Amino acid sequence: MTVLVADIGATHARFALAARGAKDAAPEMMMVAGIATLEEALTRYLDSKGIAAKDLDAAVLAAAGPVRSDGSIHMTNCPWVADPAAIAKVHAFPEIRVLNDMTAAALGLLRLREGDLDQFGGGTPDPAAPKAILAPGTGLGVSALIPSARGDWTALASEGGHVDLAPHNDREIAVVFHLLREFGHASPERVLSGMGLETLYKTLGALDGSDKAPLSAVDIAGAARRGEAQAVETVQLFCGWLGAVAGDLTLTLGAFGGVYIAGGIIPKWGDLFDPQLFRRRFAAKGRFGELLAPIPTYIVGRNDLALLGCLEDAERLLS
Numbered sequence: 001m002t003v004l005v006a007d008i009g010a011t012h013a014r015f016a017l018a019a020r021g022a023k024d025a026a027p028e029m030m031m032v033a034g035i036a037t038l039e040e041a042l043t044r045y046l047d048s049k050g051i052a053a054k055d056l057d058a059a060v061l062a063a064a065g066p067v068r069s070d071g072s073i074h075m076t077n078c079p080w081v082a083d084p085a086a087i088a089k090v091h092a093f094p095e096i097r098v099l100n101d102m103t104a105a106a107l108g109l110l111r112l113r114e115g116d117l118d119q120f121g122g123g124t125p126d127p128a129a130p131k132a133i134l135a136p137g138t139g140l141g142v143s144a145l146i147p148s149a150r151g152d153w154t155a156l157a158s159e160g161g162h163v164d165l166a167p168h169n170d171r172e173i174a175v176v177f178h179l180l181r182e183f184g185h186a187s188p189e190r191v192l193s194g195m196g197l198e199t200l201y202k203t204l205g206a207l208d209g210s211d212k213a214p215l216s217a218v219d220i221a222g223a224a225r226r227g228e229a230q231a232v233e234t235v236q237l238f239c240g241w242l243g244a245v246a247g248d249l250t251l252t253l254g255a256f257g258g259v260y261i262a263g264g265i266i267p268k269w270g271d272l273f274d275p276q277l278f279r280r281r282f283a284a285k286g287r288f289g290e291l292l293a294p295i296p297t298y299i300v301g302r303n304d305l306a307l308l309g310c311l312e313d314a315e316r317l318l319s
Helices: 038-049 084-090 101-111 170-183 194-208 217-225 229-253 266-272 275-282 286-292 305-318
Strands: 002-008 012-019 028-031 058-063 096-100 117-119 131-136 140-147 153-155 259-261 297-300
Touching (some): 002 038, 002 101, 002 305, 012 038, 028 038, 038 084, 058 305, 084 096, 096 101, 096 305, 101 131, 131 229, 170 194, 170 229, 194 217, 194 229, 217 229, 217 266, 229 266, 229 275, 229 286, 266 297, 275 297
Parallel strands (some): 002 058, 058 096, 131 259, 259 297
Antiparallel strands (some): 002 012, 012 028, 117 297, 140 153
16 A cells, blocks of 8 residues: 655645555655646656556645645645645545644654654653644744543644744843834744744844844854854844743643654754753743753754654554
8 A cells, every 4th residue: 555645845845655554755855936736746746656646545745834624724834725625626546634744743753763863951751741842944833742541642733833922031022022013923933933033133133233134044054153143142042932932832731741843943053053042941931940841852853754744644544
């Protein structure tokens, strides 16, 4: 039995075919720009493989956006719509499932192996407690795994990256006020993402009266490594705020099973990431600091969590 799995983001879509029961998938990447619809992208991929949708057993597709009541996802940072009904009119998959990409990423945690994680801080996780995941990338993805009394796990569909952003000190208060004036709402995603890193750098320049030109997220990281002051502060604010948001999520969920940092930013930063600052802000929750201190935090070293989660979901679907 064969399934098609996909991780569809704002910039790239990754497609793979995998045998039922496979532990991994070998994806092929397709640029989203220039392709009008998900149906067209699926046509291109299936044609390249010389296979028809009806000859597969299922398609499980993870897309970046909230799942609507009709089961569709209107992607947050991309014009594509992942709609099982619309897909079925073009591609006759026997089964079609559409998941939020972070729901899939949370399921992917169940398929990680030794060596896929780098623990920084905390102790031993509670194996029977929820696990939280945050993924700064194009946006800020948030989800969790919730255990049941039967011993299985449910992944949350969450848009926790769009809650209110809480400041911790005078500098962060100034940043939040500036964001409120510019955007009308300040969320964690507004600063804890690739676009957020650029917004944060620009905001610090505005607050300080700097005439520095805007930089891309990649260039900000490079400037921080060279010691450029505005870039260094941007990265430090990012690390601290990420820790604070992770601590908020942990308290909200009771995530004593650990907190997992994924996405396309932190795993690539190397020593630019400040784990001590993250942990200080993670546990800076007043009377509950001692509760948070032993909870382990991890950097996920794989970039295919959503695909792993699609494989996990396909296994459940076809069992």
